[in-house]
Amino acid sequence: MLAIGMLRDKPGVHTFEMPVPEIRQPDEVLVRVKEVGVDGTDFNMVKFNLQDIAEGRDEIAMGHEMVGLVEAVGAGVKSVAPGDVVTVTVRRGCGECHPCLHNMSDMCMTGHYRERGLHKLDGFLTQLIVEQEQYVVKVPTELKRFAVFTEPLSIVEKGVEQLRTIQSRLPWTCPHPAHGFLSPDWGQCKSALVVGAGPLGLLAIALLRLAHVNVYASDIVAEDSPKVALAQRLRAHYIDARGKTPKEVVDLCCTVGPLEIIFEASGAAATAVQLINHMSRSSIYIMTGIPREEVCIEIDAAQLVRQIVRFNQVVAGSVNSNRNHYEMALRDLGEINKRFDGVLAEMLTNRYLFDDYEQAFGPRDEKHIKTVIEVEPWE
Numbered sequence: 001m002l003a004i005g006m007l008r009d010k011p012g013v014h015t016f017e018m019p020v021p022e023i024r025q026p027d028e029v030l031v032r033v034k035e036v037g038v039d040g041t042d043f044n045m046v047k048f049n050l051q052d053i054a055e056g057r058d059e060i061a062m063g064h065e066m067v068g069l070v071e072a073v074g075a076g077v078k079s080v081a082p083g084d085v086v087t088v089t090v091r092r093g094c095g096e097c098h099p100c101l102h103n104m105s106d107m108c109m110t111g112h113y114r115e116r117g118l119h120k121l122d123g124f125l126t127q128l129i130v131e132q133e134q135y136v137v138k139v140p141t142e143l144k145r146f147a148v149f150t151e152p153l154s155i156v157e158k159g160v161e162q163l164r165t166i167q168s169r170l171p172w173t174c175p176h177p178a179h180g181f182l183s184p185d186w187g188q189c190k191s192a193l194v195v196g197a198g199p200l201g202l203l204a205i206a207l208l209r210l211a212h213v214n215v216y217a218s219d220i221v222a223e224d225s226p227k228v229a230l231a232q233r234l235r236a237h238y239i240d241a242r243g244k245t246p247k248e249v250v251d252l253c254c255t256v257g258p259l260e261i262i263f264e265a266s267g268a269a270a271t272a273v274q275l276i277n278h279m280s281r282s283s284i285y286i287m288t289g290i291p292r293e294e295v296c297i298e299i300d301a302a303q304l305v306r307q308i309v310r311f312n313q314v315v316a317g318s319v320n321s322n323r324n325h326y327e328m329a330l331r332d333l334g335e336i337n338k339r340f341d342g343v344l345a346e347m348l349t350n351r352y353l354f355d356d357y358e359q360a361f362g363p364r365d366e367k368h369i370k371t372v373i374e375v376e377p378w379e
């Protein structure tokens with residue numbers, strides 16, 4: 001069985017042989033992989049040769065955004081059955097810390113976790129995988145063509161959950177008692193800036209718009225870019241940040257009131273830090289983008305600390321997601337597609353067959369939003 005991934009002694013993306021996996025425990029599920037999404041992390045792994053191969057191995061299969069079909073299940077498996085459409089979570093806990101021992105490995109406290117396709121464990125870019133039932137999440141059949149978005153949307157779900165949880169410290173941002181951060185109508189009377197209109201940014205816009213947040217989206221592309229068309233389809237106000245200072249960008253977001261939320265999904269480190277200087281009072285800034293190269297800037301540290309203290313500001317990082325976030329994402333995927341008229345299909349701009357994996361990881365033009373590798377066609 002062939003897999004797509006990285007080799008210890010050869011940079012780039014390659015195929016290699018892996019043994020066909022088999023069910024050996026009663027809680028295991030054999031899944032036939034159908035589609036795998038490729039994201040910025042995958043592209044960076046190849047570009048910067050960021051290998052994270054387990055000891056004793058010379059290769060790692062890539063791919064962590066997956067949708068597949070259950071082929072067979074162990075005797076004890078109850079939640080899925082052969083023929084079900086499923087996705088599989090990414091992180092496997094350290095087995096040592098309390099969050100990991102309570103199904104919250106996304107909050108691991110030791111850092112000794114592993115991740116399929118990213119860190120020490122094989123990913124999903126191969127024909128068949130075996131996984132424990134607890135990490136296999138059933139996907140409603142009608143969502144199968146968008147289910148590669150479950151993992152990235154789960155990242156956004158966690159970010160939004162974090163911001164709502166943290167900001168529940170602040171029950172009143174407007175006159176309406178039903179608009180508190182933990183209420184179902186929490187997004188009303190609130191504005192957010194989503195930085196970066198790539199796949200993660202667009203999903204963040206979509207999720208915030210589902211909650212009726214007034215969303216501004218900034219990126220460094222022209223108004224006629226397909227990214228902008230999608231952001232506008234999600235009814236976000238686009239801000240072309242080229243030639244604008246972070247202050248000018250934020251000022252454009254504050255025309256109707258304060259900016260309660262900044263959601264960073266670009267990984268552009270300098271801008272990400274400079275934006276902190278322009279946060280509204282009592283607001284929150286969620287960072288999800290992960291910069292790779294070294295970026296040094298000069299800041300007035302005293303001003304920054306003074307402002308964070310005086311304005312009760314929160315800057316919070318959010319990484320990975322747990323099974324709950326996958327389930328939330330699957331509830332919202334259908335809703336996003338319905339509310340915004342098939343927007344998810346349009347985000348899937350680049351589709352490649354398994355054999356064309358080199359192209360899939362190759363150069364991308366400005367129309368590119370999301371790459372999907374079709375491991376095995378649905379029909």
Ligand SMILES: [Zn+2]
Nearest residue numbers: 094097100108
């Ligand atoms: Zn842990």
Ligand SMILES: [Zn+2]
Nearest residue numbers: 174176179189
């Ligand atoms: Zn309100």
